[in-house]
Amino acid sequence: MTAPEALARLHAVSFTTPRPWTAAEIAGLLDSPFSFLLAEPDGFLLGRVIAGEAEMLTLAVDPAARRQGLGARLVAGFIGESRARGAETAFLEVARSNTAARALYARAGFAETGCRPRYYGPQEDALLLTRPLSA
Numbered sequence: 001m002t003a004p005e006a007l008a009r010l011h012a013v014s015f016t017t018p019r020p021w022t023a024a025e026i027a028g029l030l031d032s033p034f035s036f037l038l039a040e041p042d043g044f045l046l047g048r049v050i051a052g053e054a055e056m057l058t059l060a061v062d063p064a065a066r067r068q069g070l071g072a073r074l075v076a077g078f079i080g081e082s083r084a085r086g087a088e089t090a091f092l093e094v095a096r097s098n099t100a101a102r103a104l105y106a107r108a109g110f111a112e113t114g115c116r117p118r119y120y121g122p123q124e125d126a127l128l129l130t131r132p133l134s135a
Ligand SMILES: CC(C)(COP(=O)(O)OP(=O)(O)OC[C@H]1O[C@@H](n2cnc3c(N)ncnc32)[C@H](O)[C@@H]1OP(=O)(O)O)[C@@H](O)C(=O)NCCC(=O)NCCS
Pocket: 014, 015, 059, 060, 061, 062, 065, 066, 067, 068, 069, 070, 071, 072, 073, 093, 094, 095, 098, 099, 100, 101, 103, 104, 105, 107
C-alpha cells in the first residue's frame, strides 16, 4: 500500500486551494472502513461509500504525468469500486475554475447539480457534481 507520506507529496504538488492535506489527515481518512484508496505511482484517488452514496474525496495526478489517461482511469476505478460497495449514486465537489477536472468529470458522466458559493474562499465556488451508478 502507498504510504500516506507519498500521497501527501502528490497532493501538495496538485493543490494549493484547498490547502494540501497532511500525511496524518490522509492516514486518518484511510482508517475508516468506508474509505478506499486507488493508487498508482503518479496519482491517487480517495473515495468512500456510506449508505449507498459514493463520495470522491480527492484525486491528484502528478503534473509531469497528466494528459496520459491516468485521471480518467482512476475515476473509472472509483465508479467500479463504488458500485462494488453498493453505491447507487456518486458525488464530488470541484472548484468552478478547475477546468481540467471539470472536463474530466463531464466525460465520466458527472453533471452539475448544485453550487456551494465561496466554499473554497472568497473567490472560489464549489460545484457539486453527481452521477447515477445504477445500470
Ligand atoms: C484533474 C486531473 C486529475 C486530471 O488528470 P489527468 O491524468 O491529466 O487526466 P486524463 O489524462 O485522464 O484526462 C482525461 C480527460 O480529461 C480532460 N482534461 C484533463 N486535463 C485537462 C486540461 N488540462 N484541460 C482540458 N481538459 C482536460 C480531457 O477531456 C482529457 O481527455 P483528453 O486528454 O483525451 O483530451 C489533474 O489535472 C490534476 O491532478 N489536477 C490537480 C488536482 C485536481 O484538480 N484534482 C481534482 C479536484 S476535484
